[in-house]
Amino acid sequence: MPEESIVLPRDFSHNLADYESCRHTFDWQLERSRLDGLPGNRGLNISHEAVDRHAKTELADTIAIRWVGKDRSVKDFTYADMHHLTSRFANALVELGIQKGDKVFTLTGRIPELYIAALGTFKTTAVFSPLFSVFGPEPIFQRLSRGDGKILVTTRALYEKRIKALMDRLPLLRFILLTDEEADIDEKVLSLPRLMEEAYDDFFIPATDPEDPALLHFTSGTTGMPKGALHVHNAVLMHYVTGKYVLDFHRGDIFWCTADPGWVTGTSYGIIAPLVCGVTSVIDEEEFDAARWYSILEEQKVNIWYTAPTAIRRLMRVNLAPLEKYDLKSLRLICSVGEPLHADAVRWAEKTLGMPILDNWWQTETGGIMIANYATLKIKPGSMGRPLPGTEAAIANVTETSIQIIDEPGKQGQLVLKKGWPSMFRGYLHDEERYNKCLRGEWYITGDLAKIDADGYFWFVGRADDIIKTSGHMVGPFEVESVLMEHPEVAEAAIIGKPDPVIGEIVKAFIVLKAGLSGDENTQMDIIGFARKKLGPAVAPKEIAFVTELPKTKSGKILRRLLKARELGLPEGDVSTLEQS
Ligand code: AMP
Numbered sequence: 001m002p003e004e005s006i007v008l009p010r011d012f013s014h015n016l017a018d019y020e021s022c023r024h025t026f027d028w029q030l031e032r033s034r035l036d037g038l039p040g041n042r043g044l045n046i047s048h049e050a051v052d053r054h055a056k057t058e059l060a061d062t063i064a065i066r067w068v069g070k071d072r073s074v075k076d077f078t079y080a081d082m083h084h085l086t087s088r089f090a091n092a093l094v095e096l097g098i099q100k101g102d103k104v105f106t107l108t109g110r111i112p113e114l115y116i117a118a119l120g121t122f123k124t125t126a127v128f129s130p131l132f133s134v135f136g137p138e139p140i141f142q143r144l145s146r147g148d149g150k151i152l153v154t155t156r157a158l159y160e161k162r163i164k165a166l167m168d169r170l171p172l173l174r175f176i177l178l179t180d181e182e183a184d185i186d187e188k189v190l191s192l193p194r195l196m197e198e199a200y201d202d203f204f205i206p207a208t209d210p211e212d213p214a215l216l217h218f219t220s221g222t223t224g225m226p227k228g229a230l231h232v233h234n235a236v237l238m239h240y241v242t243g244k245y246v247l248d249f250h251r252g253d254i255f256w257c258t259a260d261p262g263w264v265t266g267t268s269y270g271i272i273a274p275l276v277c278g279v280t281s282v283i284d285e286e287e288f289d290a291a292r293w294y295s296i297l298e299e300q301k302v303n304i305w306y307t308a309p310t311a312i313r314r315l316m317r318v319n320l321a322p323l324e325k326y327d328l329k330s331l332r333l334i335c336s337v338g339e340p341l342h343a344d345a346v347r348w349a350e351k352t353l354g355m356p357i358l359d360n361w362w363q364t365e366t367g368g369i370m371i372a373n374y375a376t377l378k379i380k381p382g383s384m385g386r387p388l389p390g391t392e393a394a395i396a397n398v399t400e401t402s403i404q405i406i407d408e409p410g411k412q413g414q415l416v417l418k419k420g421w422p423s424m425f426r427g428y429l430h431d432e433e434r435y436n437k438c439l440r441g442e443w444y445i446t447g448d449l450a451k452i453d454a455d456g457y458f459w460f461v462g463r464a465d466d467i468i469k470t471s472g473h474m475v476g477p478f479e480v481e482s483v484l485m486e487h488p489e490v491a492e493a494a495i496i497g498k499p500d501p502v503i504g505e506i507v508k509a510f511i512v513l514k515a516g517l518s519g520d521e522n523t524q525m526d527i528i529g530f531a532r533k534k535l536g537p538a539v540a541p542k543e544i545a546f547v548t549e550l551p552k553t554k555s556g557k558i559l560r561r562l563l564k565a566r567e568l569g570l571p572e573g574d575v576s577t578l579e580q581s
């Protein structure tokens with residue numbers, strides 16, 4: 001393993017002064033005591049910690065959210081504004097009959113209403129579930145129906161384009177709240193501005209057990225449709241701790257998380273963590289654009305920037321000399337998550353942005369950052385860093401029924417986490433079996449392969465399953481293959497992630513056409529178009545190859561691993577289970 005390491009200058013008083021001593025003395029109870037809790041000992045509610053408690057202090061007039069619109073117009077929301085707006089939203093939900101545990105979904109771009117809806121929903125003890133606005137109708141339908149969505153907040157355009165045709169298939173969906181309509185469309189499709197206008201701007205948060213569900217985030221599985229990972233209000237403790245020790249939030253900081261809340265990072269760190277820590281969170285409505293991003297860093301005087309490897313690789317490709325062109329002096333920390341951050345990206349940032357990027361690792365199920373590089377710990381470029389104080393990570397050999405921790409540095413195995421951190425998911429909605437499958441005794445099996453070195457640093461190796469990461473999105477093969485099979489000419493389909501220098505992996509499909517058909521370029525375009533329409537461009541395959549058969553196990557399971565090895569010209573590995581044709 002590389003010996004290279006980087007040490008950041010110690011010219012700032014970081015919250016995590018000394019990793020080792022913090023690890024030894026860390027106490028979750030003590031950290032919990034730094035949160036407020038609902039007045040009257042009535043529990044712990046995310047929105048009280050993130051908004052209401054600050055609105056009663058000197059932070060009331062501090063900007064909680066600075067929203068930058070596509071046209072660069074800026075809207076500021078102070079903690080006091082957020083207190084009132086989220087209260088209005090909560091009152092509107094109650095008025096519509098929403099109760100504890102009901103699921104409130106959003107399907108919007110990064111508009112202020114999304115953030116207000118999230119925090120307003122937490123207040124009512126209903127469960128918030130954000131969807132990516134780039135999803136096509138099929139992934140939207142799967143998630144809304146599996147998640148028992150009762151309310152959907154969306155825009156008129158998205159409603160017309162993606163939702164209207166699904167309404168008959170979603171009997172549980174009671175109301176659609178349109179963010180950009182002044183008047184109701186009918187008794188089911190309502191105007192959110194009207195509801196907000198009519199609602200009272202103070203809300204009494206009901207008693208909230210820390211174990212009450214708060215968030216539902218869908219993630220992809222290898223077999224079957226997306227899984228809804230359920231998180232509870234107690235997760236806010238993790239958001240607070242990681243905001244403090246990993247993102248190093250200090251009062252007065254300006255923080256920018258580029259992630260969309262459709263992905264867990266955009267919720268845990270694009271909404272909750274910065275507000276819990278009382279800093280100002282910048283939100284950009286627009287998608288990636290290198291010049292725009294650098295100018296936002298400059299104009300908004302961003303101190304801490306949290307982004308993802310796909311975006312970093314895009315920045316690396318454009319020939320901008322940011323330090324010559326932009327004033328990035330406010331920037332103190334850059335962190336990244338979501339995919340492997342290769343050593344060259346860390347070094348590029350050191351040279352081009354004036355500081356290395358600190359990689360960290362976590363996933364939908366963990367609800368918060370679990371392994372990280374810290375400003376005060378030496379960085380080994382290419383490593384995900386070390387476990388968050390208060391948590392334990394290890395490498396293990398895992399079988400169907402057992403787990404054996406590997407103590408030997410450098411040995412590859414499954415990355416596992418000791419159960420019990422506050423933001424650990426509490427289950428997959430309606431799927432206890434799948435939840436139990438990823439638990440062995442006191443350990444949670446992450447599905448990733450990794451190694452640990454002699455200094456306790458973790459190194460990502462790959463996924464232990466067939467899940468694809470494309471532009472930071474988790475794509476489950478089954479979901480895509482099911483849609484491809486609906487195409488009238490497709491008999492069988494299998495997808496793999498094909499390595500791509502910018503977006504990590506592209507989705508490539510191998511397709512067996514129905515008997516007597518032969519595929520040409522037009523068929524390829526037709527199938528890609530069909531998949532894009534149903535799945536949305538972020539999920540649909542970008543490449544298609546026609547094959548006469550797919551490699552399968554004797555029990556009929558498609559061997560995607562073999563397809564991938566063949567595509568990449570790699571050794572085929574153990575093919576003893578391969579069906580002989
Ligand atoms: P998601 O649940 O969509 O956030 O995806 C989680 C998965 O993304 C993890 O299980 C990893 O496979 C991958 N991932 C997240 N962070 C990193 C990282 N820092 N390095 C490598 N892979 C990562």
